[in-house]
Amino acid sequence: MAQFWFYVFTLVFFLFDYFILAMGLNIQYGETGILNFAYIGFVAIGAYVTGAVSLPNSVGTAQQYIFGFNLPFPFSLLAGGVAAMLLAVVVAAITLRRLRTDYLAMVLISLSLVLYDVINNYVRLFNGADGLYNVPQPMAGVLHLTSNAFVVFFACVTGVISLIMWAGMSRITRSPLGRTFRAIRDDPDVASALGKGVFRYQLTSMLIGSFYAGIGGGLIIQFGGSFNPTAWLPGETFVVFAVIIVGGVGNNVGLLMGALLVETLLIHLPAFLPDIPGHAGLIEYIDAMVIGIMLMVMLWFRPQGIIPERVRHFALPAGELLNRDGHSVEAPPETMNNAASTLSASETHEGDRA
Amino acid sequence: MMTYQDTTTPAGGDGPILRCEGITKAFGGVNAVNGATFDVPRNKITALIGPNGAGKTTVVNLLSGAMKIDSGKVQLGTTDITNMERYKIARLGLMRTFQLSRELGGLTVLENLLVAPKVQAGESLFNIFFRPRLLKREERQNLERAVEILRTYGLFDLRDNLARELSGGQKKLLEISRGVMASPSLFLLDEPMAGVNPALIDKIGGYILDMKAQGVTVLMIEHNLNVVERICDNVVVLAEGRTLATGTMSELRENKEVVTAYLGEIINAGPSH
Numbered sequence: 206m207a208q209f210w211f212y213v214f215t216l217v218f219f220l221f222d223y224f225i226l227a228m229g230l231n232i233q234y235g236e237t238g239i240l241n242f243a244y245i246g247f248v249a250i251g252a253y254v255t256g257a258v259s260l261p262n263s264v265g266t267a268q269q270y271i272f273g274f275n276l277p278f279p280f281s282l283l284a285g286g287v288a289a290m291l292l293a294v295v296v297a298a299i300t301l302r303r304l305r306t307d308y309l310a311m312v313l314i315s316l317s318l319v320l321y322d323v324i325n326n327y328v329r330l331f332n333g334a335d336g337l338y339n340v341p342q343p344m345a346g347v348l349h350l351t352s353n354a355f356v357v358f359f360a361c362v363t364g365v366i367s368l369i370m371w372a373g374m375s376r377i378t379r380s381p382l383g384r385t386f387r388a389i390r391d392d393p394d395v396a397s398a399l400g401k402g403v404f405r406y407q408l409t410s411m412l413i414g415s416f417y418a419g420i421g422g423g424l425i426i427q428f429g430g431s432f433n434p435t436a437w438l439p440g441e442t443f444v445v446f447a448v449i450i451v452g453g454v455g456n457n458v459g460l461l462m463g464a465l466l467v468e469t470l471l472i473h474l475p476a477f478l479p480d481i482p483g484h485a486g487l488i489e490y491i492d493a494m495v496i497g498i499m500l501m502v503m504l505w506f507r508p509q510g511i512i513p514e515r516v517r518h519f520a521l522p523a524g525e526l527l528n529r530d531g532h533s534v535e536a537p538p539e540t541m542n543n544a545a546s547t548l549s550a551s552e553t554h555e556g557d558r559a
Numbered sequence: 560m561m562t563y564q565d566t567t568t569p570a571g572g573d574g575p576i577l578r579c580e581g582i583t584k585a586f587g588g589v590n591a592v593n594g595a596t597f598d599v600p601r602n603k604i605t606a607l608i609g610p611n612g613a614g615k616t617t618v619v620n621l622l623s624g625a626m627k628i629d630s631g632k633v634q635l636g637t638t639d640i641t642n643m644e645r646y647k648i649a650r651l652g653l654m655r656t657f658q659l660s661r662e663l664g665g666l667t668v669l670e671n672l673l674v675a676p677k678v679q680a681g682e683s684l685f686n687i688f689f690r691p692r693l694l695k696r697e698e699r700q701n702l703e704r705a706v707e708i709l710r711t712y713g714l715f716d717l718r719d720n721l722a723r724e725l726s727g728g729q730k731k732l733l734e735i736s737r738g739v740m741a742s743p744s745l746f747l748l749d750e751p752m753a754g755v756n757p758a759l760i761d762k763i764g765g766y767i768l769d770m771k772a773q774g775v776t777v778l779m780i781e782h783n784l785n786v787v788e789r790i791c792d793n794v795v796v797l798a799e800g801r802t803l804a805t806g807t808m809s810e811l812r813e814n815k816e817v818v819t820a821y822l823g824e825i826i827n828a829g830p831s832h
């Protein structure tokens with residue numbers, strides 16, 4: 206029985222964690238149009254740095270790593286988020302100013318391969334191919350949690366963190382800043398002709414998204430206690446892309462749906478299934494195929510995702526419902542209702558109207 | 560009453576609002592712009608005319624910073640804007656439209672206007688989280704202005720439509736009204752009336768006269784000489800990347816060289832596209 210709940214809450218953890226990861230990629234790609242094919246690299250840096258700062262000094266241990274500050278949770282996690290943002294500054298400085306979408310994507314994918322090789326081979330950084338392990342479980346000692354209880358506890362912590370980050374992200378995407386991001390996504394030339402410093406906004410978007418990537422990565426190592434290069438093969442970026450494409454680019458609720466479908470049901474649930482006799486590991490391959498097929502089907506039949514981006518409607522100021530001659534202008538009912546409260550932007554789904 | 564003008568007009572000074580001195584631009588072997596020199600007088604409507612391929616659009620691209628200038632100098636008010644970054648030029652009050660309309664397709668019509676004010680407090684992360692009331696106030700002001708402009712331009716009923724769903728003529732109107740929302744001091748219009756029906760041509764002409772009345776200086780590329788005659792105060796004739804002549808339309812009609820070489824050709828060619 207305890208085993209069952211262990212599985213369930215592991216799934217719950219990955220659901221919320223990938224929700225966070227999806228929000229980070231979505232602000233970059235879905236809102237700002239930056240095709241960040243190096244995304245998993247930012248997740249990895251978040252994980253490694255979170256792990257390395259929460260471990261004790263590496264001298265005298267079997268592992269080699271930098272930092273080793275014994276930093277407690279959640280400071281260790283924040284360090285991971287900030288580290289991913291620092292990586293974003295470097296990457297943006299190299300790439301964003303000069304390159305347009307497809308070239309940018311190619312350079313980013315190369316950068317993630319370079320990062321992968323460096324971390325895999327430069328053992329003194331994060332213990333090379335073995336990766337970091339024995340990372341202390343946050344608060345497990347203080348709360349006297351068994352390892353099963355820790356899984357439940359930390360899945361809930363991650364849930365709360367993801368909700369807070371969701372609230373923050375909604376605030377950003379609804380703001381004029383989010384609107385400017387989407388203008389840049391739709392046509393960077395028009396945006397700069399309107400006086401928007403495109404690079405600055407793309408950098409801001411990269412920083413926000415990288416922070417989410419770093420936190421999502423940090424939570425993974427805090428949850429499992431270990432992280433090594435097999436956890437972030439460069440192809441993993443496309444799992445996060447699958448999450449946002451299936452769920453709905455540009456829609457935060459859609460992202461949660463995408464995380465549920467792709468990450469939880471398709472990737473992690475089958476990992477708990479027994480092997481098909483005589484075909485060890487086959488399920489994993491079927492899994493990858495199913496995700497690929499699902500991605501193609503979605504792009505073909507419903508490119509806007511399960512829950513599409515919302516069309517922002519604005520409630521107009523009360524006086525604005527009258528035209529110049531003082532006649533009332535026909536307004537959709539929902540606008541009428543909100544007329545008094547300016548700017549409670551109501552949103553409907555694009556798909557509902559199509 | 561609608562006000563187009565920002566209270567602060569960065570493109571200040573007295574003389575012409577824009578001076579363009581011998582600018583050149585080559586694409587490979589093609590000298591698209593080859594020493595164009597002209598002034599745009601303040602608070603007037605100036606037409607930029609010339610045959611297809613004369614380099615008119617390229618001039619607009621150079622003035623607005625969309626392309627790098629090979630040589631020559633551009634001055635906006637008292638500021639040298641030669642090869643300045645385009646968003647900085649825009650912030651100085653120079654707006655432009657595109658020959659083929661470029662709407663922000665994934666934004667609604669209303670959002671296309673709301674995004675236009677050049678600098679918004681709501682574009683700063685700090686303000687988003689720590690100064691929500693400032694944001695609300697600013698957004699309300701912008702919304703009121705956007706609604707007013709949309710009403711004027713007959714786009715009010717389309718405000719919640721995605722811009723990519725609009726018709727060609729509606730997109731033209733959207734692009735012009737978006738520029739107006741950005742409070743330009745100099746507005747460059749690249750064939751604002753191309754491909755729209757005659758009734759709409761009159762309407763757009765009216766909007767442009769309206770802008771002038773509100774203190775906006777306009778430089779418009781236009782092939783339809785009737786329109787130029789009716790609404791423009793000045794004309795710059797461009798041919799093969801050079802300024803051939805400048806003056807009022809009636810002055811140019813008396814210029815034999817211009818008439819035989821270019822005006823005739825334009826009239827015969829009719830409105831483009």
Ligand SMILES: Nc1ncnc2c1ncn2[C@@H]1O[C@H](COP(=O)(O)OP(=O)(O)OP(=O)(O)O)[C@@H](O)[C@H]1O
Nearest residue numbers: 586589591610611612613614615616617618658831
């Ligand atoms: N991006 C570019 N790359 C290469 N050549 C270009 C480019 N833009 C313009 N040209 C060339 O420069 C010349 C001038 O083009 P431009 O678009 O400025 O003409 P125009 O006066 O606006 O013509 P139209 O009235 O047809 O719009 C043309 O010969 C064109 O082929």
Ligand SMILES: [Mg+2]
Nearest residue numbers: 615616617658
């Ligand atoms: Mg042109």
